[in-house]
Amino acid sequence: MTGKLLLRGMIAGVAGGLLAFLFARVWGEPLVDFAIAVEERAAAAAGEAAEPELVSRATQAGLGLLTGLVVYGAALGGILALAFGIVYGRFSRLAARPLAALIGAFGFVAVIAAPALKYPANPPAVGSPETIGIRTEVYFVMMAVSVLVLIAAVALARHYWARLGAWNATIAGGVAFVVVIAAVMLLLPAINEVPEDFSAVVLWRFRIASLGIQAIIWTTQALLFGFLAERLFASATPRAARLGAA
């Protein structure tokens, strides 16, 4: 069963990656091109030789982008399916579709939204190459902590479910998540490497486009995986049991 779920999760993720590719081509690539032009002008002004082009821009914006988004989508869809396989029927009584949607929504908040608030996406030309080590480190630390805090917040809400009621327990879990994440953001180092003269409009649009790409991947994979999982469970129920229930 887990293998079948995993396959469906990865298929759903690939679908999300393909849709995100269409979005990224239209709303993302013009901004990347703009930023690369800025980068090249800055390099030329500094008297640096132009970097040799290892992969052409056409490939980067075409096959490379497609590969990146589809592999990323397949991986996330698979991880979503594995999380679903652990939670379904064990920590949750929700049916397949609502549970997949809920895990997708929580995943988006913990893996994408919270880290993006602290360390938002940056186009080329933003960020100095010397700090890539620390930037990568704190980005993944932020992501890992945010996932752990979200799991703890859900556990907290479940703990108070009976005592406070579903509504208040959910609010308590949500408040706990926001407060702890705010403290974590305060503790982690701030990174602001936007060049003085970089277009604020392009930067804003790039960050929104990045969130849009992630939203498409996560929404598609969660909804499609829920649909596929529900169909899988329906077909896996022994025919005799179904006839017996009827």
Add this chain to the structure above:
Amino acid sequence: MSTLSPSSVVSPPAAIPLGEVLPWAIFAGLMLVLAVYFVGAEEGATSIFSGSYVHEFVHDGRHLLGFPCH
């Protein structure tokens, strides 16, 4: 006389046994995280392969997905 129709009987969904789901979660989980690593971080802060072909190939996706790129 029973008046319960099948749709009114809500049985909680059956969980997948941990013994079945955990090996998948660990091994497939590791593979999938590795895939995210290649798209999101290889040949940036850390490198498994030398050179920068992987980095350059997934360059646009890495930026647009929000990973620190360079």
